[in-house]
Amino acid sequence: MPVRLTGLKHSTCSMRVLITLEEKGVNDFDFQEIDMAAGEHKSPEFVEKNPFGQIPVLEDGDLTIFESRAICRYLESKYKGQGATLMPSPSDIKATAVFEQWASAELTHFDAMISSIYYQTTIRKLQGLESVPEILAENIKSLSANLDVYDTILGRQKYMAGDEFSLVDIFFVPYTNRTFKMGLGNMVTDRPHLKMWWETVSSRPSLKKWST
DSSP states (O other), X not given: OOOEEEEOTTSHHHHHHHHHHHHTTXXXXXXXXXXXXXXXXXXXXXXXXXXXXXXXXXXXXTEEEESHHHHHHHHHHHTTTXXXXXXXXXXXXXXXXXXXXXXXXXXXXXXXXXXXXXXXXXXXXXXXXXXXXXXXXXXXXXXHHHHHHHHHHTXXXXXXXXXXXXXXXXXXXXXXXXXXXXXXXXXXXXSHHHHHHHHHHTTSHHHHHHOO
């Protein structure tokens, strides 16, 4: 029985999972797009699957799991030995610790700022609201400083978690792609090592298929 993913292909969080499925060579999954405009993600049936009423949700037999990064980790474990290897072996505790370090850093030092910028520049506009200049400026300032750090890091290693492509790179992809759509692509291209990283990962077939 194939796994079922409920989400939206243009959703940043769904995108992480779709790219992971592609990297693992999983083609027989069931993808159910949800009508968020109609409030389907807040329906009693959906909230039973994710009490926070957010996408994506993965169902695999009697298992239901939400949170995109958790889903990606589960898929790497479920399809271990198939497709790309996206995490270290759990038996290698040092490599796993380093992987988790960089995964945590993505959430704290990248996602926190870029998701707020996206909300201010895009979501509020869709809601008919103006952005809050002070919040936008502060997040751009913080993100810029953190991207300087990442540029330095990528001068020492090829990918975000080391010298091998991993889930951490996938975690970065959706919002890195959105920087260009927000007119902030120079935050990537003005940093040579970050630019090279993006050119490398965005050339992967999985990103060409699902990074929108």
